[in-house]
Each structure stands twice: as structure tokens, then as C-alpha cells.
Amino acid sequence: MANMSPTKVPMPQQDPDIRNKNFDEVATGYTAEMAMEEASRCINCKNKPCMTGCPVNVPIPGFIEKVAAGDFEAAYEIITSENALPAICGRVCPQENQCEGKCIRGIKGEAVSIGRLERFVADYHMQNGKKQELNIEKNGKRVAVVGSGPAGITCAGELAKKGYDVTIFEALHKAGGVLSYGIPEFRLPKSLVAKELENVTDMGVKIETNVVIGRSLTVDDLFERGFNAVFLGTGAGLPNFLRIPGENLLGVYSANEFLTRVNLMKGYKKDAVPTPVKVGKKVAVVGAGNVATDAARTAKRLGAEEVYIVYRRGAEEVPARAEEVEHAKEEGVIFKLLNNPVAIHGEDGWVKGIEVVEQQLGEPDASGRRRPEPIEGSNYVIDVETVVIAIGQSPNPLIRQTTEGLETQKWGGIIVEEETNETTRKNVYAGGDVVTGAATVILAMGAGKKAAKAIDESLKEM
Amino acid sequence: MYKILKKEIMNEAVIMMEVDAPYVAARCEAGQFVIVRLGEDGERIPLTIADFDREKNSVTIIFQVVGYSTEQYAKLEEGDAFDDFVGPLGQPAPFGKWNRVLGVAGGVGSAPLYPQLKKLSEMGVECDVIIGGRSAEFVILAEKFAKFCKNVYIMTDDGTLGEQGLVTKKIQELLDAGEKYDHCIAIGPLVMMKFVVATTKPADLHTTVSLNPIMIDGTGMCGGCRVTVGGETKFACVDGPDFDGFLVDFDECMKRQTFYKEEEHACRMRNAAN
Incomplete structure (x- = not known):
């Protein structure tokens, strides 16, 4: 009999006020018991709508059934028959728009947490699974x-x-x-x-x-x-820039540069590595996709006191995963929606502030999203020392x-x-x-x- | 791993290394650069290509010891290796239909200028070069330039070699003497290139400069190396590193070069303490 709880088994995670000062993983992952409990929420429905939402066709109900039965290795086999990177997808897929968005348990309550279960299975295998001997016959091409x-x-x-x-x-x-x-x-x-x-x-x-x-x-x-x-x-x-005045001031980063300095070049270790990254006390990140929330939350962790997400559209148009937006807010990132940057102000070559104009939403544009239109005379300046441009690549x-x-x-x-x-x-x-x-x-x-x-x-x- | 085949100390601050780098050696052209990295958490440092040998699969770099990473490189000996050595990056130097070219080098700028003039002279272009340095030991590659340059003018700040004075003094002299050049290529510190352009522009002597701004990947990904050229933002790594000197906003370049001054200072202090 399926577990009819309308809500997902909560994901254990670091407290927001602690995690916004470290680079350890935010969500710490289900235990075996939690995973089995959550898996039992799947009613194994006939049409398997979840699978139609998955770009790589993972046999979702099949693996969840194995998780519910505690056979995690079998679940891993099923996932990896179609998905080579489950530990990654379980963490970064926008499940709410894909598998979980189609789950019928989501109609009255929350969808089955397919992403968390995928992550659990992948992590379990990494810790406990044995490496398989691979006997691949080479074809010479x-x-x-x-x-x-x-x-x-x-x-x-x-x-x-x-x-x-x-x-x-x-x-x-x-x-x-x-x-x-x-x-x-x-x-x-x-x-x-x-x-x-x-x-x-x-x-x-x-x-x-x-x-x-x-x-x-x-x-x-x-x-x-x-x-x-x-x-x-x-x-x-290739990072896109806004093409507004002041973009070459010191303190303006593309999100690519900012994140590469921190991730690839390990700038998060601060003094321990030679690649520097400057974050300042106040930071504005322009854009509201996953890259923007990543940059904003990174800035917070590097010690910025005030971090803003500046976005010209409204809350419904925010492209980042719902979980990232929620996590960012919990960690203290301030969302300035319907604010369009028009200039970056500087002093002696360094960023001093970002000038924005408030927007209102008009008719839908070519992308189907309501077009933001400037409210004349509503310009104001947000005082910041660092601007990260995260408007796409x-x-x-x-x-x-x-x-x-x-x-x-x-x-x-x-x-x-x-x-x-x-x-x-x-x-x-x-x-x-x-x-x-x-x-x-x-x-x-x-x-x-x-x-x-x-x-x-x-x-x-x- | 990219093995160091040869090392030569050119002066107290400048080192030459010939490195085994088959991919770079096979395709690089004058004007392009590489990015090197050393150690687990090493930073990525762009260095211009001073020479290459397609048969030996080797590339020569000449670098000035200016901070933490170049200090680490300087400690490497023949037989040691860089962890990463990627390229060739950037566009090959843009050559026009020239008959006579004036090269101007400041300090370690001789290194990237050398393959450009060498290539031009192989193409039949007559080349003169002005090499500037603080003092005699900072004038590098003069004998190598002398092999194919018609005139080699050496200028030092203190007069310990060649004439005393800045490279711009010599440019002005040549222009005043009625020397005609189709083009000028100036490579050196930003401030030198700025003043070279201030000298050549009134004489309408078109001048290419080579920029080496702060960058990470060198492939167009970070955008840290953006420079304003003719009012437009360009990425030095993929659009350059050579640009029309008449159009470069040198003051902005110089400002952007100071982005991490504090951090560099702190890093050097830590390094000195270790």
C-alpha cells in the first residue's frame, strides 16, 4: 500500500545561517529509511507520466519500486541504463518542470521527490557499490x-x-x-x-x-x-554583457569569470590559492537564472554582507529552479524584481553603484513571458562595490x-x-x-x- | 606534463624557457600566446610565444618575474615540467602589405615582438627595431633582432647601453629625419605603448599594439580581458591580443590592470614569509 502522505519526506539540510558561510553541500541527502519512505509514496500509476517529463527516459517508477524495497543497487542499475550521471542530475535537474512536474501525486499535494531519490541511489552506489568489470569489445572506430x-x-x-x-x-x-x-x-x-x-x-x-x-x-x-x-x-x-555604461569598471564580473575564479580556480579557499576574487561588502547580481543564484549565493559565502539579485522581469518569470530561489532567499539574498539596470556608476574606475529603473509587466513578448516596460522617472541607484552579470551565455x-x-x-x-x-x-x-x-x-x-x-x-x- | 627542454636566465627578472608542447608548436603563429599553469591550485597565466620550432615540437616563452606564480616558474629547471600549457591562443598578428616596418619593444616586450618581425622579414619586409630597457641588462634579444633587422636602435633609461632616453625619443628622431615606414608594431608596458601611439599618431604611422590583460581561460569564456577599442568592447584573448593602437583606450587598460593590486601584494608578502 502506498504511503499517502501529501508531502515529501523533508530533505535534511544545513541551517541557512551556517551554510551561507561555508561551501559544503546545502542538502545533506536522504538516509536509507527516508528514501524508502519517500519511495513508497509512488503509487506506480499505469501511465508513468513522470517518464514523459524526463529528457533521457529514465524508467522512474521501476527504480523507485526498487528503492521502496530497499534494493538500492538494483535501482542504480535501472537508472544508469538510461542516465550516466545520476548523482549530478539528482542534484541539478529542474525536476519541478520535468519528471516531478508530471507526477500525479502532485495534483493533490507534493509530487514524489524523484530527484532526491535519484540522488540517494547514486550516492549510495558511490559509497557502497562495487566497480563492475567491463568487457567491452572494441569495434576499431x-x-x-x-x-x-x-x-x-x-x-x-x-x-x-x-x-x-x-x-x-x-x-x-x-x-x-x-x-x-x-x-x-x-x-x-x-x-x-x-x-x-x-x-x-x-x-x-x-x-x-x-x-x-x-x-x-x-x-x-x-x-x-x-x-x-x-x-x-x-x-x-561566451558571456553576454548588458551593453550599458560602466561595464568595464573594476568590480564588474561576468558570472562566468566570477564562478570560474571560485570553482575551477578554487577561489573559495581564499588566501590558500593564488587566483584572487574580489567580492566586496555589497554585491548586485544581474539576472535570475540558476547561474545568477549560484553567483549570488557564492558572493554571500565569500563574505558579502548584502547581495541583491536584480532582475527586469517578475517573480513568475524567474528562470532559476524553484529550490535555488528558495535556498537563496533563506540564505539572505535579496531579490530586486522588476528592476532593470541602466548604468553602472563608478568612482576612480571602481564600481560604486548600479542604477536601475523600475519595470511593470505588459503584454507577452516573443518568449511568451510578459514584457517588462520601464516606469519613467523611477530610476534609483543601489550602492554596491561588485556587479556580476549573469544574463546568459x-x-x-x-x-x-x-x-x-x-x-x-x-x-x-x-x-x-x-x-x-x-x-x-x-x-x-x-x-x-x-x-x-x-x-x-x-x-x-x-x-x-x-x-x-x-x-x-x-x-x-x- | 609539458617538459622544460632549455632554460636561460636573461637578466635578474627575465627568464627564457623552451618547452615541449606539440599541439602549440604545430599550429602557433607570431602574435599568439599560451596559458601556463603549475601546481594543484596554480593560477592560469597568459604568456606570449617568443619563438617556436615545429620540428622539435617546442615553444619558447620569455617571462618576467612579477608575482607569486612567475616566481614559482622561475624555480623550475631543465627537465622539470609545467602541469598545463595550452594554446596557441588569440589571433595571429594581423599583417598588411607592408614594405618597411618599425618595431618598438619595451623590456620583456621584445619577446612577443621578435617572432612578428622575424616572420615579416621572412616575407621580405624590411624591418628596423627600437629596443628599450631600464638599463643594459633589461635590453633583451638585441643580437637576435640584429640577424634580420636593418637597424637596431637601443635606448636605456640610464644610458648603460645604446642611447639614453625613451623609445619615443628615437621614434621622433626617425620621423623627423624623414624615415618612412608603412607600419609600426609596438609591444611593451601599457604606458610605453600609449606614448608610442601618441608619437606615431600625429605622423599617421599606423601602429599595432599587443595587449596582455588579466584573463583566466584565454578562450573567450571569462570576459575578464575586455578592452575598449574604437568605442567597442573586445576580448583580448579571442579578438586580439593585437589591436590598432590608434583605437585602444589605454587609460582603461591601465586601470583594469590594477584590479588585484592589493591581492598581489598580499600574495607576495605571504610568499616572502614562507
């Missing part, structure tokens, strides 16, 4: 994967399982892409990312760091070196500039065939943010998986 973020890792893993000889090329000194440089430690511990990457290298995937495709090697060079296909999973790494131009025949959208996204993720260049595939523009980890993984399938179908014939 070679695939180059460009970028070691979620799209690249997934594509590489899927192809390696099928016997391909896969090499991932990573531009930075460390693999993981946005999982390493972007998402902070308190939301996604880097030790987990390392372990998930290890699963892929255990399958025989080679990772070459410090190779910038488009500079160190071109896509054409990869074919010349004997690769039969190339997958581009280079993400959306575009694809990096290095590959499109150096690859003939690779067609892109006006904004830089690579154009692909819907069914196969193949680009306008034969045997060159692409997926993730480089195709869609900045989106989510799970959508990138879905694209990596789809491309892997298409690559296999194309190469298997040769």
Missing part, C-alpha cells in the same frame, strides 16, 4: 568528442559502451565543463563530478585536457588524425570560425538535424548548449545521447 561537459560526457559514455574508441578534448586544464567551472561546490560537490567522470574513463574514454579545438587543432585536423566522427559539445561559454565562436561548412544560427548556435543532431558537415554532430543556447544539464545529456545513437547508426555501416 574512433570518435572525437569536443568538450567534457554534460553533453560530451554522455555522448562519450554511450559510444564507449558500444565499443567505440573515444577521445574527449577539453580546452581547460580540468574536465567537466560547466559542472567544474560553473556550478558551485555547495550545489554540486566536485568530488562527485570527478567520480562520474571516472565512470566514463573506466569505460576506456580518453580525456585530453588543454586542447582548444579551433586553435590547438581544428575539426578538419581531427578527421585527418583518423577520427571517423566528431561530436561538438562545447556549450555556451552564447556559444563560443572558435569552432564556427575555423570549420568550413558548419552552419550556425545568427546568434551563433550550431544548426543540427532534429532527428540525429548531425550538423551541416558530414559526420560532425553537435548537442547541448552549443545548439540550444544556455539550457540545462539534462537537456545537454539528452542531446549527447541522441547524437551517440545517430553516430553509431552511421558508423556501424562502414
Whole structure:
């Protein structure tokens, strides 16, 4: 008999006033008992709507049933049949818009906490599971994967399982892409990312760091070196700026730079590492996506006293995961919604404040969200020393500039065939943010998986 | 790991290293740079490429010891290795159809200027060079430039080598003497490049400068290296590092260079105490 509690088993987490001063993970995870109790809330309904909400088709009710029965390893097997990175997805997927958003328990009460259960299973396996001996028969065909973020890792893993000889090329000194440089430690511990990457290298995937495709090697060079296909999973790494006066003042960071300094370069260790990061006492983060909440919460942890999220639209339009917004508020981040930055003011070259104009919501725009319109004369200045611009990223131009025949959208996204993720260049595939523009980890993984399938179908014939 | 094949101390503050780096050596061109890193938590430091040998798979860097990380690099010996050495980054130097070029180097700026003039001279361009330094030992690569430059003018602040005075004094002299150049390439400290441009602009001698702002990834990801060129924001790492000197906002560049002055000072103090 299902557990009919209308609410989720609460997630144990660090107290907000303690966690906003450290970089340890916010949510500490379910115990086995909590997981079994939560799993028993799944009524194993016939239509499995949750699965239709999952971009990688995890057999959700199947794994939850195993959790309820206490067979966590079996649950792990089921998840990883479709999802190579469960410890990551359990933590960073926007479940409320995906699996949990479709759960019928959500109609009268809260959805089953699929994300927390996925996380529990992955963590359980990491601590208790045994490494499996892999006997993969190599097929002698070679695939180059460009970028070691979620799209690249997934594509590489899927192809390696099928016997391909896969090499991932990573531009930075460390693999993981946005999982390493972007998402902070308190939301996604880097030790987990390392372990998930290890699963892929255990399958025989080679990772070459410090190779910038488009500079160190071109896509054409990869074919010349004997690769039969190339997958581009280079993400959306080029930061957008507001193009308002004062953006080059000292104290203005792109979110990419701010987070990279803290995460990849370990700026959170403060004096212990040579890469500095300046946070100041008052910080404004412009934008309200997950990157913005990550930056705001990071600033708080680095010692900022007042941290604002400045966003031109309203609460309903905030793109960040609901949990991140809630966590940010608990930690003391102040949301200044319907405030559009118009200038950054400085003194002697340093940021002194950010001038905003208040907005009201008008008719829906092309994105379907209500268009913010300025209220004339409502300008005011928020005193801050640091401004972090988190209004989105575009694809990096290095590959499109150096690859003939690779067609892109006006904004830089690579154009692909819907069914196969193949680009306008034969045997060159692409997926993730480089195709869609900045989106989510799970959508990138879905694209990596789809491309892997298409690559296999194309190469298997040769 | 990227092994150091050769090390040479050029003066008390400047070191040359030839490093095994096959990817960079295979594709790099004059004007491009690399990012190096040393140690588990090491920072990423952009360094210009001073020379390369495609057959030996090696790249030569020349760097000035200015802070914590370069002090650590200076301690490395032949046979030791950098953990990371990535490139080539940035655009190759933008060369025009020139017959005669004037190169101007200040201090360690000789290093990135050298491959540019070498390449131009291989293309048949006549090159002159002005090399400036605080004193004799800070004038580097003069003999190497002399191999292909028609005239090598050396300027030192204290007159211990060549003539006493700044590089701009020599530029003015050459211009006043009626010397004609199609282009000038100036690489050195920001303040030097600013004044070179102030000298060449009135004479309408088009001048390229090479910028080396603070950056992390060197691939366009952080945006920390943004510079204003002709009123537009550019990323030095992917749009540069070479820009039209007439259009660069040097004052903003100089200001941005001071972003971490306090931290650098604190870091050096800690390092000295250790």
C-alpha cells in the first residue's frame, strides 16, 4: 500500500545561517529509511507520466519500486541504463518542470521527490557499490568528442559502451565543463563530478585536457588524425554583457569569470590559492537564472554582507529552479524584481553603484513571458562595490570560425538535424548548449545521447 | 606534463624557457600566446610565444618575474615540467602589405615582438627595431633582432647601453629625419605603448599594439580581458591580443590592470614569509 502522505519526506539540510558561510553541500541527502519512505509514496500509476517529463527516459517508477524495497543497487542499475550521471542530475535537474512536474501525486499535494531519490541511489552506489568489470569489445572506430561537459560526457559514455574508441578534448586544464567551472561546490560537490567522470574513463574514454579545438587543432585536423566522427559539445561559454555604461569598471564580473575564479580556480579557499576574487561588502547580481543564484549565493559565502539579485522581469518569470530561489532567499539574498539596470556608476574606475529603473509587466513578448516596460522617472541607484552579470551565455565562436561548412544560427548556435543532431558537415554532430543556447544539464545529456545513437547508426555501416 | 627542454636566465627578472608542447608548436603563429599553469591550485597565466620550432615540437616563452606564480616558474629547471600549457591562443598578428616596418619593444616586450618581425622579414619586409630597457641588462634579444633587422636602435633609461632616453625619443628622431615606414608594431608596458601611439599618431604611422590583460581561460569564456577599442568592447584573448593602437583606450587598460593590486601584494608578502 502506498504511503499517502501529501508531502515529501523533508530533505535534511544545513541551517541557512551556517551554510551561507561555508561551501559544503546545502542538502545533506536522504538516509536509507527516508528514501524508502519517500519511495513508497509512488503509487506506480499505469501511465508513468513522470517518464514523459524526463529528457533521457529514465524508467522512474521501476527504480523507485526498487528503492521502496530497499534494493538500492538494483535501482542504480535501472537508472544508469538510461542516465550516466545520476548523482549530478539528482542534484541539478529542474525536476519541478520535468519528471516531478508530471507526477500525479502532485495534483493533490507534493509530487514524489524523484530527484532526491535519484540522488540517494547514486550516492549510495558511490559509497557502497562495487566497480563492475567491463568487457567491452572494441569495434576499431574512433570518435572525437569536443568538450567534457554534460553533453560530451554522455555522448562519450554511450559510444564507449558500444565499443567505440573515444577521445574527449577539453580546452581547460580540468574536465567537466560547466559542472567544474560553473556550478558551485555547495550545489554540486566536485568530488562527485570527478567520480562520474571516472565512470566514463573506466569505460576506456580518453580525456585530453588543454586542447582548444579551433586553435590547438581544428575539426578538419581531427578527421585527418583518423577520427571517423566528431561530436561538438562545447556549450555556451561566451558571456553576454548588458551593453550599458560602466561595464568595464573594476568590480564588474561576468558570472562566468566570477564562478570560474571560485570553482575551477578554487577561489573559495581564499588566501590558500593564488587566483584572487574580489567580492566586496555589497554585491548586485544581474539576472535570475540558476547561474545568477549560484553567483549570488557564492558572493554571500565569500563574505558579502548584502547581495541583491536584480532582475527586469517578475517573480513568475524567474528562470532559476524553484529550490535555488528558495535556498537563496533563506540564505539572505535579496531579490530586486522588476528592476532593470541602466548604468553602472563608478568612482576612480571602481564600481560604486548600479542604477536601475523600475519595470511593470505588459503584454507577452516573443518568449511568451510578459514584457517588462520601464516606469519613467523611477530610476534609483543601489550602492554596491561588485556587479556580476549573469544574463546568459552564447556559444563560443572558435569552432564556427575555423570549420568550413558548419552552419550556425545568427546568434551563433550550431544548426543540427532534429532527428540525429548531425550538423551541416558530414559526420560532425553537435548537442547541448552549443545548439540550444544556455539550457540545462539534462537537456545537454539528452542531446549527447541522441547524437551517440545517430553516430553509431552511421558508423556501424562502414 | 609539458617538459622544460632549455632554460636561460636573461637578466635578474627575465627568464627564457623552451618547452615541449606539440599541439602549440604545430599550429602557433607570431602574435599568439599560451596559458601556463603549475601546481594543484596554480593560477592560469597568459604568456606570449617568443619563438617556436615545429620540428622539435617546442615553444619558447620569455617571462618576467612579477608575482607569486612567475616566481614559482622561475624555480623550475631543465627537465622539470609545467602541469598545463595550452594554446596557441588569440589571433595571429594581423599583417598588411607592408614594405618597411618599425618595431618598438619595451623590456620583456621584445619577446612577443621578435617572432612578428622575424616572420615579416621572412616575407621580405624590411624591418628596423627600437629596443628599450631600464638599463643594459633589461635590453633583451638585441643580437637576435640584429640577424634580420636593418637597424637596431637601443635606448636605456640610464644610458648603460645604446642611447639614453625613451623609445619615443628615437621614434621622433626617425620621423623627423624623414624615415618612412608603412607600419609600426609596438609591444611593451601599457604606458610605453600609449606614448608610442601618441608619437606615431600625429605622423599617421599606423601602429599595432599587443595587449596582455588579466584573463583566466584565454578562450573567450571569462570576459575578464575586455578592452575598449574604437568605442567597442573586445576580448583580448579571442579578438586580439593585437589591436590598432590608434583605437585602444589605454587609460582603461591601465586601470583594469590594477584590479588585484592589493591581492598581489598580499600574495607576495605571504610568499616572502614562507
